[in-house]
Amino acid sequence: MAMKDTKSIPVTPGEQDETITLFSSFGWEYKNATEVATNDSQILTGRDEEYEHYKIIPGQHYIRLFFERDRSRQNYEELKKLEEEYFALKEPSLWEKPQLITKLWLILIGVGLLLYVLPGIILLVIHIVKYVKDTKLWNSSYERYQTEMTSFNTRQKEILDKAQALV
Helix, strand or coil: CCCEEEEEEEECHHHHHHHHHHHHCCCCEEEEEEEEECCCEEEEEEECCCCEEEEEECCCEEEEEEEEEECCCCCHHHHHHHHHHHHHCCCCCCCCCCCCCCHHHHHHHHHHHHHCHHHHHHHHHHHHHHHHHHHHHHHHHHHHHHHHHHHHHHHHHHHHHHHHHHC
16 A cells, blocks of 8 residues: 655635645645635623623634645655755845835934924934935845845746656
């Protein structure tokens, strides 16, 4: 009797087809799906003289997909390794773009202008210089991010194509 790996994955109803396609690329055979839908429920949390207090627990709606993969299938180890590599890939992140005027800077500039016009102008100049410097750093970081993202997408597609070719 052949040994089989099994896997169960919860997904939203809109992700069902995409998930089945993705896992079949790594040699998983789709077996079935179970839809899970629960209603909102109320729990009594306390009472006082006039009111009863309830907490509402929102219902859930998702689909649990079940897959199997035969360990004796051709290219099993390579498919397993490619699957691990695919899910181990980390998407690059980008920090938030600097804003010209934030609440803190608006307050500092306003106070500076109220106390004395010159300190307010100095703060404004310092802030503009800082903004220009931060924007240049962000732009160079954004270019690096785009390059990394392109590399990430290319590698992800290569792994998927390779796995699909083995299936």
